[in-house]
Structure formats: C-alpha cells, structure tokens
Amino acid sequence: MIYQSNCSGNEFEYDINKSKVVEFGPIWHERLESEYNQQKSIKEIAEILGANRSTIKKYLLLIEQEKNTVMRPYFKGSLEWITQLYDYYDRSKSVYETSILLKTSKKVVTRYIEERIIYESVILPTLRESAAATESEPEKLEPKTKLLKLLKNNPDLSRLGIRKAMGSKMISSLLREEGEWMNHILPPADHPFKSPYWEDEDLKLASVLTQVCESVYKTPPNKQIRRYTILNQLSVRDKARLLNHADKLPRSLELLEKSLESLEDYQIRVIPQTVQLYRKHYGNATVPMLLGTHKYKNCSQRVRICIEEYIAKN
Structure with a gap:
C-alpha cells in the first residue's frame, strides 16, 4: 500500500496518525472481493479492511463494472438491469447498497423489491421470451401480437403490469395508434382505491393517522409539530388522499387538526x-x-x- 502524509510549516517530521492511504495494495483488493463474495455488508467489510464505507462502495462499484464491461450498458427496466438488481439485493440484503451499485435511487430499488413476485412470475419471463424471439426471428415481434400473447398467458395482469412488461413506450404508441382496439382488449383501468366507500377509507386512514401521531409525539422533533410534520410521515398515497380529498375524509381531517401542536x-x-x-x-x-x-x-x-x-x- 502507498501512504501520504504532510508536514506543517518548516517541520520535517509528520504525524503518522494523520497519514492517509493513496493506493490500496493487491492483497487488500483480493480481501475486499473475497469478503464481498461472502455476502457481508459494506459496514462489516469496512471494519475488516480498516477503510470507510464510501471507499468500500467505490471499489465494489469498480469491481462490478469490471465484471460487466462486456454486457454494459444496461438500461433501467431492461431484463439484464432487473436481474442484476435482484442479484445485488440478494447478496447485500440492503436497498441502500444496491442503489449505490446500480447508480439509482433507494426509492427505485424499493419499488422493484416490493413488486418482486410480479416481476419474477410475469414480467421477467415475458422479457426473456421477447429477447429470445428477437434473437431467433429475423423480424421483431409485432407489438399487437406481443400484447395479445401476453394477455393470453397472463389473463389476470393489470394495466400497470402490462405496461411494465411491454414497456411504456410501446404501450403509449399502441394507445395513440390503436386506442379503440386497446381499450377493448385491455383490462379495466387500475383504480387507486380498493373500497368504493369514502366512509370506509376515512376510518382506515384515521386509524393509520392515530398511530402516526402517537409515534411523532413519542419522539417529537426539535421544531413545532405542524401539519406537514405529520403528513410527511404518511405514505404517499395516504398523504395525497388527505390533501386532495379532505372534504370526503372528515374524521381523518379532524384528527389531524387536533394533533397539531400549538405555539405555547x-x-x-x-x-x-x-x-x-x-x-x-x-x-x-x-x-x-x-x-x-x-x-x-x-x-x-x-x-x-x-x-x-x-x-x-x-
């Protein structure tokens, strides 16, 4: 390993404790890859190798890039990209570390992990089938034929699942060119609310809001507890409902207002x-x-x- 240390002023002596590593040696790199292959976390590897986590992340990213030099670039949402995401996550068990290695956000990784069952049972097989068809056939599979085949093999697939399997660009193009035909064969549009009764939704949201308020007041912030202090603790869906449909959610709105902290x-x-x-x-x-x-x-x-x-x- 190569080290560097600076002297202050006209002094020729330096403090060994303030030296920094300029280049890690080959044994260090071998140990890094060995520990990573044992599926240890970045924090554990950093402690073993005596480096900070950002340094470990940087070199792990370089290792992964070197492994996949021939196959890159992977496009977000592609068969290879999704497969790699699940592979990284299975090895690290960390959304954060997976997002670092894929150069994407934690929110994106979380969404793919939450929808993993759908991807592995429907979308990935469809993407593999499409890729195989493209390689074996001289002409690309016609979009309408591809859609009909997807619907035949997966009759319970929602519109969102179809868009993910086919790709947004292809579905948008078909909707523009074959709108009437698409609306005839596609399943009903996905609705954000499962229950048609706002009263039921109000009761459910009030229950969630009660738990959130209790949590906020149990470990209160340094600032005054205001409207968005509580709203920002809700899921995106619940927060949007309370902001956009407050008139239909009287119990939840009343609970929110009562939970606000006065200045006094x-x-x-x-x-x-x-x-x-x-x-x-x-x-x-x-x-x-x-x-x-x-x-x-x-x-x-x-x-x-x-x-x-x-x-x-x-």
Whole structure:
C-alpha cells in the first residue's frame, strides 16, 4: 500500500496518525472481493479492511463494472438491469447498497423489491421470451401480437403490469395508434382505491393517522409539530388522499387538526433542552436570556411562568 502524509510549516517530521492511504495494495483488493463474495455488508467489510464505507462502495462499484464491461450498458427496466438488481439485493440484503451499485435511487430499488413476485412470475419471463424471439426471428415481434400473447398467458395482469412488461413506450404508441382496439382488449383501468366507500377509507386512514401521531409525539422533533410534520410521515398515497380529498375524509381531517401542536405547547416542551443548550455553551441559563431569544420573544404569561419554574427547580 502507498501512504501520504504532510508536514506543517518548516517541520520535517509528520504525524503518522494523520497519514492517509493513496493506493490500496493487491492483497487488500483480493480481501475486499473475497469478503464481498461472502455476502457481508459494506459496514462489516469496512471494519475488516480498516477503510470507510464510501471507499468500500467505490471499489465494489469498480469491481462490478469490471465484471460487466462486456454486457454494459444496461438500461433501467431492461431484463439484464432487473436481474442484476435482484442479484445485488440478494447478496447485500440492503436497498441502500444496491442503489449505490446500480447508480439509482433507494426509492427505485424499493419499488422493484416490493413488486418482486410480479416481476419474477410475469414480467421477467415475458422479457426473456421477447429477447429470445428477437434473437431467433429475423423480424421483431409485432407489438399487437406481443400484447395479445401476453394477455393470453397472463389473463389476470393489470394495466400497470402490462405496461411494465411491454414497456411504456410501446404501450403509449399502441394507445395513440390503436386506442379503440386497446381499450377493448385491455383490462379495466387500475383504480387507486380498493373500497368504493369514502366512509370506509376515512376510518382506515384515521386509524393509520392515530398511530402516526402517537409515534411523532413519542419522539417529537426539535421544531413545532405542524401539519406537514405529520403528513410527511404518511405514505404517499395516504398523504395525497388527505390533501386532495379532505372534504370526503372528515374524521381523518379532524384528527389531524387536533394533533397539531400549538405555539405555547411547543415553547413549553422545548424549555428543558433550551436551558440545557444555554448551560452547555454559556455556563448558565437565566429567564432574561431565554426571553431574549427569537423562540421566546413575546411569549405568553403561561410560557414565562413555566420557564421561571423550570429554572428555579433545575
């Protein structure tokens, strides 16, 4: 391994503890690949090899790129790309590490992992069949024929599943050119809500919202608990429903409004940590010091009394 260290000023001595590795040696690289092949996590490998996780990720990415030089580039959503995603995930068991190696987001990897059953049972076989047909036949399989074959082999497939199997570009093209025919053969459009009754949806969402609010107040943030503090803890679907259809979800809306933290309650809640912060940085915390801050400026009499009582007791 090659190291580097800098001397300060006119000194010729250097601190060995401040030396850094410029180039890792061949034994280090062999050990890296060996540990990775044993399906150890990046954190474990970093501890074994005495390097930080970003360095380990960088060299693992180079290893994977070297392995797949002939096959690259893989396009997102392609047969090879999806297969590689599942292979990486099976080895690392980490969405984050898989996203690093594939140079994509954690959100994308999570979506593919959640829909793995559909991909492995329907979409991947279809992509493999299509690839095999393209290689064996002189002409590419005609889109309408490909769609009909897919529907015949998978009668329960939803429109979203069909779009994933066929590709958005091909489906969009068919809808433009053969809209009436497509609407006739495709299954009913996917609906975002399973239940047709908003009252049922309201009850379900209120139950979820209750759990979220309890969780937020159990470990409250440093800032005041406001509308989006709670909304951002919901799933994208639940958050969208509450924002776009609040008039149809009265129970959930009422629960949300009741769960918002007033300014007074927030100011009282953070008195202990504010006092602790002042004592840590300034050695003392007095009532005038706290009242002079932006957080407590023009606060109510109730808050002022709480500050005085807390400082007197602590």
